[in-house]
Amino acid sequence: MYAVIFRAKHKLPGHQLFHYSTCPFSIKVRLALWLMGLKLPLKDILSHSEYRAELIAGGGKTQVPCLRIEDEQNGVRWMYDSNDIIRYLRRKSAAVRSLNPSQ
Numbered sequence: 001m002y003a004v005i006f007r008a009k010h011k012l013p014g015h016q017l018f019h020y021s022t023c024p025f026s027i028k029v030r031l032a033l034w035l036m037g038l039k040l041p042l043k044d045i046l047s048h049s050e051y052r053a054e055l056i057a058g059g060g061k062t063q064v065p066c067l068r069i070e071d072e073q074n075g076v077r078w079m080y081d082s083n084d085i086i087r088y089l090r091r092k093s094a095a096v097r098s099l100n101p102s103q
């Protein structure tokens, strides 16, 4: 019961989601994150102009949602499409769960 209401939160180091609250594509990704029990920093580009500037400088456009992915193998990547982001997060979620089978 509690697992349904208070979903386990698996942090995803090296990941940040650029979004804004009323964007339907961002809402879809945030809902997917919640359902998968994943936690990562959310950067609202409408409330914080510095996040918007960071998104343009790094990803090249203002479109949200955008997932910033940083790892040692590939450096920094910017993933823009909500369906691509959710597909990627599903794979990550499966990997995280296989490392933490009790959660």
Ligand SMILES: N[C@@H](CCC(=O)N[C@@H](CS)C(=O)NCC(=O)O)C(=O)O
Binding pocket: 022, 023, 024, 025, 026, 061, 062, 063, 064, 065, 080, 081, 082, 083
């Ligand atoms: N195909 C994209 C559509 C994303 C999209 O249209 N986002 C809107 C906000 S809801 C946006 O950022 N528009 C401004 C822009 O493209 O610069 C997705 O599924 O993520």
